[in-house]
Amino acid sequence: xxxxxxxxxxxxxxxxxxxxTDSEWREMAKVLAExxxxxxxxxxxxxxxxxxxxxxxxxxxxxxxxxxxxxxGAEPVIVGIQPDVAFxxxxxxxxxxxxxxxxxxxxxxxxxSAIIKGGESNV
Amino acid sequence: MxxxxxxxxxxxxxxxxxxxxxRKLCIALDFSSGEQTLVATCVSELARNIVxxxxxxxxxxxxxxxxxxxxxxxxxxxxxxxIPNIELAMKDGYSTxxxxxxxxxxxxRIMDDFNIVSRTGKGTTVTVKKWKR
Numbered sequence: 001x002x003x004x005x006x007x008x009x010x011x012x013x014x015x016x017x018x019x020x021t022d023s024e025w026r027e028m029a030k031v032l033a034e035x036x037x038x039x040x041x042x043x044x045x046x047x048x049x050x051x052x053x054x055x056x057x058x059x060x061x062x063x064x065x066x067x068x069x070x071x072x073g074a075e076p077v078i079v080g081i082q083p084d085v086a087f088x089x090x091x092x093x094x095x096x097x098x099x100x101x102x103x104x105x106x107x108x109x110x111x112x113s114a115i116i117k118g119g120e121s122n123v
Numbered sequence: 124m125x126x127x128x129x130x131x132x133x134x135x136x137x138x139x140x141x142x143x144x145x146r147k148l149c150i151a152l153d154f155s156s157g158e159q160t161l162v163a164t165c166v167s168e169l170a171r172n173i174v175x176x177x178x179x180x181x182x183x184x185x186x187x188x189x190x191x192x193x194x195x196x197x198x199x200x201x202x203x204x205x206i207p208n209i210e211l212a213m214k215d216g217y218s219t220x221x222x223x224x225x226x227x228x229x230x231x232r233i234m235d236d237f238n239i240v241s242r243t244g245k246g247t248t249v250t251v252k253k254w255k256r
Contacts, residue, residue, distance in 0.1 A: 019142070022135040053142065053160050055167040056225045084160040092164060092229035093215060 003028045005035060010042040011112055012074075013105065016050055025061040029068055036072040043112035044069045047105055049080030059094040066099040075115050077101065079108035127185040132173045132201075141170045141182050148184050148195055152255055161233045162195060162253050168226035169199035169249055177203020177246065187252055194235070194254035202246040209241055 003024060006013045012035055014028055032044055046065060048054070054062070066076035079102045081089075089095070100115075102108040128148060130141040145166040149159040166182060173180035180201030187196040206212045215228045227249070231237040236252035 019139050021139060052146070053164045053167065055164050055171070056229065057167075057171060084157045087157055088160045088164050088233070091161060091233045092168075093225050093232070094229070 002031075005031055007035075007039055007041070008109075010040075010116070011109060012036065012039065012041045012044045014044065014046045016046070016048055018050060019052070020058075022057060025058065029061065029065045032065060033068045033072055036069060036074045041074050042116050043075040043077065043109075045105060045108040045112065046076065046078045047080050047108070048078060048085075049082070049104070051080075051085060052082070054081070054085050054089055054094065056092070056094055059089065059096060063097050063099055066096070075100075075112055077108045077111055079104055127183065130170075130182045130184075132170050132180050132182055132199075133178075135171075135174060138167055138170045138174065142167050145184055145195075145197070148186070152186065152193060152195060154195075154253075154255060158253065158256070162197075165230040165233055165251060166197060166199075168230050169197070169251070172226055172247075172249075173199060173201045173203070176206075177201035179203075180246075187254075192254045194252055197251045197253075199249045199251075200246070201248075205243040205245055205247055206239075206241040207243055209239055213239075 003020060004015050006015060014032060036044065062078055069076040077100045078096060081101060100111060102111050128144045130137060130144055132141065142163045145163045146159050149162050170182055183198045185196050187194040213228050215225065230251060234251040235254050238250045241247040
């Protein structure tokens, strides 16, 4: 099963449905990199609400996806990290670096729109 | 429910199974959802190490009982190349693969008991325990 990626206006939403295998994580990174260009997306939300754990591989892949999205010229945001997951990530010493995170999809989309608008007014 | 759960680890797909089985045992032991997440994450790290370094191995999870405590024992066993320098492998941030080097030291931090035996060319066995609070 691959991870559905939805287009909503200038944004892409990668909506994880169940615990991805390693290859599904890699596939998601690849598809997002392609689709950001094809659809000229300005931002990407990765929604991890359903994940009941984030291990070192998942954390590293989320960081890499954010980096790839950024290198492709779009803004990444990760949303929906559950309380238990956040707690265990801290205990394990896993971080997402400086990747922006938000509570949920709604907040993620609002953040993207603020980042993109902010960037435009500076031009 | 049987008291022992054995998951053969050969590929990344088995990681997902191992995590699910770990969670089931945690629920049976009435672990809090936070503890369940910690244990399942540790199992995921141990299973990934098996796939990454040894290619194949097994994870055996069973209930642990002593005089006044109940908990979970998890044994991750492989017949892979072994870890030449355990002290180094247990250091945060050290990795010989593409990993973060956080798997083993992270597991040691979140579990109550951690033991690793490794012989070069023979394999590695990691035993961890988590007691119910």
